[in-house]
Amino acid sequence: MRDDLPIDVTLEVRDRCLCLHLQRAARAVARRFDEALRPFGLTNGQFSLLMSLNRPSPPRIGDLVPLLAMDRTTLTAAFKPLERRGLVRVLVDPEDRRGRRIEITDAGRDALVAAVPVWRRTHDEVDALVASRNLDGLRADLLSLS
Numbered sequence: 001m002r003d004d005l006p007i008d009v010t011l012e013v014r015d016r017c018l019c020l021h022l023q024r025a026a027r028a029v030a031r032r033f034d035e036a037l038r039p040f041g042l043t044n045g046q047f048s049l050l051m052s053l054n055r056p057s058p059p060r061i062g063d064l065v066p067l068l069a070m071d072r073t074t075l076t077a078a079f080k081p082l083e084r085r086g087l088v089r090v091l092v093d094p095e096d097r098r099g100r101r102i103e104i105t106d107a108g109r110d111a112l113v114a115a116v117p118v119w120r121r122t123h124d125e126v127d128a129l130v131a132s133r134n135l136d137g138l139r140a141d142l143l144s145l146s
Contacts, residue, residue, distance in 0.1 A: 030045075032125070036118050050082065052064050053102055054112065058101035059102065061099075087108035089105055
């Protein structure tokens with residue numbers, strides 16, 4: 001053990017680090033939703049991607065970046081397996097032929113319709129685990145960090 005990095009610093013980080021605690025909580029919640037959505041052939045991330053497309057007109061990839069907090073390259077790659085499965089379709093943007101829009105297909109909507117009741121039930125279980133029960137405050141706090 002070095003004098004310039006005592007165990008007290010490790011304990012401080014363990015007890016105080018919001019990043020560590022948010023990452024641990026995010027992984028635990030993601031595992032729970034991945035398990036719940038597995039029967040529908042979806043991960044929690046794919047469920048969120050598909051749900052982000054459930055809107056009146058197909059969004060541009062850039063429109064989804066702030067909502068999903070993903071960069072364009074990662075987002076484009078994340079849509080590839082959904083496109084291969086026929087759950088989404090990539091369209092040329094009629095307003096800018098260089099751009100792309102992502103459209104949810106009927107098969108994608110069918111997957112969401114089937115998965116939403118399980119998502120709701122799983123969300124109720126997660127909500128019940130939050131000790132403070134101030135879920136709106138927790139969501140607001142988390143949104144303020146993004």
